[in-house]
Amino acid sequence: MRFRKMIAGLAASAVLVSALSQHAAEARGVPGYDAAVKLVETYYKAKSRGIPWYARGAVGVAKVVSADARRVARYGNVKIAVFEDQEFTPGTAAEFGPALRQRLAPHWSRLLAVGGVEDGQVYTFVRRDGELFKVLTVVIEPRDAVVVQADLNLEEFAKLLANPEDESRALTRDATTADDK
């Protein structure tokens, strides 16, 4: 009798563990940074340069500087793709924005969409990941584009919600420009 109960208990646990594994597997399959980069590449027929966080100095786009430690503290697990000196026709914003949203749905919530003649396009999507908040920002300007995905802590996430446009731009700026300090 005890043995049966034990088997039943183990079987129940196995089912739950399986369910949790499926949940985790789904989470692994959530479209995000890669999907956004791919869309920019296919939509605008552009080529990106992925820049590992600690190796940016080598590619000349952005230098690794002392302030990086501070940035890592602000944004964790950063992925960056930079598209430099290529053609991004601003007139296609009406199609690109919805296409990006469709690629990331339903896992990501769109927080911000900016379209501007001078300011370019900015798209920011957010998603909860345990204690962290994942943020995916795509900035498209007439000659350049950047895709950034980062993990934010509560404090940084609060800043993003309070001022979505400025903080989204700050995120891409911090991730791709050098600090002269």
Next chain:
Amino acid sequence: MKTALRKTFVLGCLALAATCAGGTGYGQQPSATQARARVQLETLERLAARAEKSVDVSIDAGVLGLAKGVFAKPNDEKARKVAEAIKGLEGVYVRVYEFASEGQWGESDIADIRRQVKETGWSNVVNVRNRAESRTVEVHLRAADGKIGGLVVLSTEPKQLVVVNMIGDIDVQKLASLQGQFGIPEIDLRGDDDDDKDRKAETKPAAKKP
């Protein structure tokens, strides 16, 4: 053996609870209040093509739920005020369109918004008109079961259009603290009369700030 089974059962229950908890949040269904006070803003999207700049901020119940925890900091006065103001909020949707010149947008572009806020349950509670600047601000409230279910702020200028739709039980007294938060722009609520007051005030010496 019983202890082992009990442990297995407890662990199983915890795992099940964790799985269930993982399924809530972003996948939340809109409440009845939210469904009633949510104004469809899709017709505005065509303005983006004509605008020099368009900003679309959408904070749904899931994201806002996260924000409530974030802003409830006991030591930060400003954050506490925001937390108070958003206590009953279920969603914030902001659309801002800035145009290079006048005549880029017309009443027909916002006709659908006006139609929605004229439906039963909505009341126009604030109307500000500033003829000198051709500027108007309207606030429409939707009340449900003795509580505010949501509001729409419609601010128009010849070269700018702002629509803010907030959903949930909103404390109108604390709305001002939300300007500048969640992408909500500063909205000038001074009308013609207020401008007159301002002009009179300009002749008086400025009061000392504390």
